[in-house]
Amino acid sequence: MQLIEDANKEALRRILEGDPVLIDVVPAGQVIPALGERVLLHAGPPIEWERMCGPMRGAIAGAIVFEGWAADLEEATALAARGEIAFHPNHHFDAVGPMTGMTTQSMPVFVVENRRFGNRAYCTINEGLGKVMRFGGNDASVLKRLAWLRDVFGPALGEAIRSVGGIALKGLVARGLAMGDEMHQRNVACTSLFLREIAPALARTSRDSERLAEVFAFLGSNDQFFLNIAMAMGKAIMDPVRGIAGSSIVTAMCRNGTDFGIRVSGTGDTWFVAPVEMPQGLYFPGFSAADANPDMGDSTIVETIGLGGFAMAASPAVAGFVGAGSASSAALYTKAMGEITIGENPEWTIPALDFAGVPTGIDVRLVVDSGITPVINTGIAHKEPGIGQVGAGVVRAPIACFEQAVRALAEKLGGVA
Amino acid sequence: MEQKSISDLLDAEIKVVNVGLEGFAAELSAAGVPVIHVEWSPPAGGDPELADLLSKLGA
Structure with missing residues (x-):
């Protein structure tokens, strides 16, 4: 369209x-x-x-x-x-x-x-x-x-x-x-x-x-x-992208430890929300998945601008730290994110990918069509207050948020839905 | 043209391209069969209504 x-x-x-x-x-x-x-x-x-x-x-x-x-x-x-x-x-x-x-x-x-x-x-x-x-x-x-x-x-x-x-x-x-x-x-x-x-x-x-x-x-x-x-x-970069009529680009992703929410440019400030997922990762000595709280934080704004999990290939050390596999597999994460974004950032490049730009502009249509959800590098908090970080891992944005956004965008565009 | 039977196919070394469910590739790989896995899932997770919407939205 x-x-x-x-x-x-x-x-x-x-x-x-x-x-x-x-x-x-x-x-x-x-x-x-x-x-x-x-x-x-x-x-x-x-x-x-x-x-x-x-x-x-x-x-x-x-x-x-x-x-x-x-x-x-x-x-x-x-x-x-x-x-x-x-x-x-x-x-x-x-x-x-x-x-x-x-x-x-x-x-x-x-x-x-x-x-x-x-x-x-x-x-x-x-x-x-x-x-x-x-x-x-x-x-x-x-x-x-x-x-x-x-x-x-x-x-x-x-x-x-x-x-x-x-x-x-x-x-x-x-x-x-x-x-x-x-x-x-x-x-x-x-x-x-x-x-x-x-x-x-x-x-x-x-x-x-x-x-x-x-x-x-x-x-x-x-x-x-x-x-x-x-x-x-990230917030300063993405806020001017809000409210472009018809745009299917994600302007915010965030989580509160209970829900994951996204906003999409063409649907204004509506939140599309689904239960947040549990990070898969590595735990500090003495802790395990049984101690972990579901994912939280506004830090996913860095993935929204093409960094974090989207730039995994730039940071082989992180792939090991978050349990994402070998250094070479870090590139696969970045390449997969290229499937759900509409461009690259020529000013933020990754040496290990022959200076390709970080994947930029998450399109909710591409996420739902491909089934590939944004990958997020995250810290894992203990589920009890006051204990702190117990590990680090990778978590996926729930696809239900993107499906809701596609339906809402279609309805907003009228006649399509 | 010579007609090859399925048994001829299995007589030769088997090379597999697996599309979709990764479990099949893992089983073959564990049995020592060379296999290349292609990640694929039906558009919109197989939801026809959503797939139709996506097509109208130009995905």
Whole structure:
């Protein structure tokens, strides 16, 4: 159908022309006015308290205490269960968040501006590994780290980024791909490149060498630090693609630990939702599939722009880490994703595939026709709150979301259905 | 033209191209038969209504 082909061409043009620049780190409430008292954003499509998984509930209780809306976790849980906290998806407010995806008013967020289209997107700062809120952690150590991010790290990084007029991300990601990152489960190259670029500005704007050392130590000890920047970048790239009449291109994929949701350009902001699947992967010593929570997080925005599982061929180390097989089989994942996308990104290329661009622009028609579903590289959370990451793996987007989208698009186009 | 019977076919070395269900390829491979597997599934998972919609949408 020509209308769809033209609309998808426009969608791909907007994706490829995106020019994401990291311009600031600010408290979320400053850029998301709706984030007032007792308002909380979470990962994935909309969900009510009763259907939330353990880590999501744990993170919410922690976030409530962190904001001072309850004195302790018990009171916080009761508050949430009584319906006294407003829950909304990050995606409804130009934001994304990893795993549980907690965003509340005082949490610092990266601000990424798409300079080609003028829109902005937000994502909180990666907390590191171990016991962290994104995996449902909520004890004193988790809240203490969040307070340090809010009071020390966020302001310091924001000032440094502003002092250099922002950091362009597209080129940085291109170099990261060539260095073995796929930007979902491997971000060590981009984190290092980012640290190299921001270090002089951090040094110049710092007034306390001990605090500066803490900031460097935090950045240098977290290989996944760049993930959250990549996520805000993905959101900033994809938002201008929303709402193109007739387009069958996916603009968002996300999960809340219970449901998987997608949005498609030609059907506006409707969520197409199906039960989320369990990742297949490798577990850290002492853990097994019996400990795992179903998949969660808004981080699938990186697959939506052609990175993560779609760029598996760039990152043979990840194929082993997520249990996807041999280094050579990594290329098969990327090639399979080429079957369900409408183009390649010439600026983000993969050396191991003779510098082919990453598969870009997921077409729901191609997914349903072929039965090949998007592949996602993901961390695996323990199903009980507070324990943290127990493994890493690969998960597939449920095909039911794409089937619903095809039907809705056909109905929207009238006469076809 | 010489007519070959099915028994002649099985007398020679068997080379198999398996389309669809991967289990068949795995069984043959385990029995030492050279096999190439082609991943294939019916369009739209075999759902005729969905396949019809896809065809109208130009997939």
